[in-house]
Amino acid sequence: DTQQQAIQGLSAWVNQSGSTLHIDSIDPAGQITGHYINRAQGYGCQNTPYPVTGWVYGTAITFTVKWENATEACNSITSWTGFYYDGVITTLWQLVVNKSKNKKQIIQGQDVFKPVKQ
Ligand code: BTN
Numbered sequence: 001d002t003q004q005q006a007i008q009g010l011s012a013w014v015n016q017s018g019s020t021l022h023i024d025s026i027d028p029a030g031q032i033t034g035h036y037i038n039r040a041q042g043y044g045c046q047n048t049p050y051p052v053t054g055w056v057y058g059t060a061i062t063f064t065v066k067w068e069n070a071t072e073a074c075n076s077i078t079s080w081t082g083f084y085y086d087g088v089i090t091t092l093w094q095l096v097v098n099k100s101k102n103k104k105q106i107i108q109g110q111d112v113f114k115p116v117k118q
Pocket residue numbers: 015017019020038039040042043044045067074075076078093095109111
């Protein structure tokens with residue numbers, strides 16, 4: 001039909017911490033390929049791109065970053081889950097560190113992503 005898809009490939013999104021989600025492509029099944037640049041203060045692995053994998057299902061979205069690239073490894077993974085509504089992607093996230101032993105070690109938070117004009 002002619003209805004526009006909420007979340008498109010080749011789009012970029014910035015959150016309240018200045019981090020950016022770059023969606024490079026979304027395949028016909030809804031699988032996302034992209035990269036993420038973390039700019040949130042108080043965290044490692046800032047300012048270089050990390051691969052993103054995930055899914056969109058209509059307005060629902062989930063995506064994951066393993067914080068390891070050629071520049072820096074942070075021994076951790078973050079997954080965001082959320083939805084597109086009213087022009088923004090609202091998410092809850094969890095960050096887990098390699099060798100965690102207690103669920104209290106899973107750090108949780110919220111990020112809201114606004115579109116970056118390109
Ligand atoms: C780490 O410090 O272990 C890796 C970087 C984590 C950055 C987190 S992911 C959730 C939150 N949203 C961001 O954009 N950055 C922080």
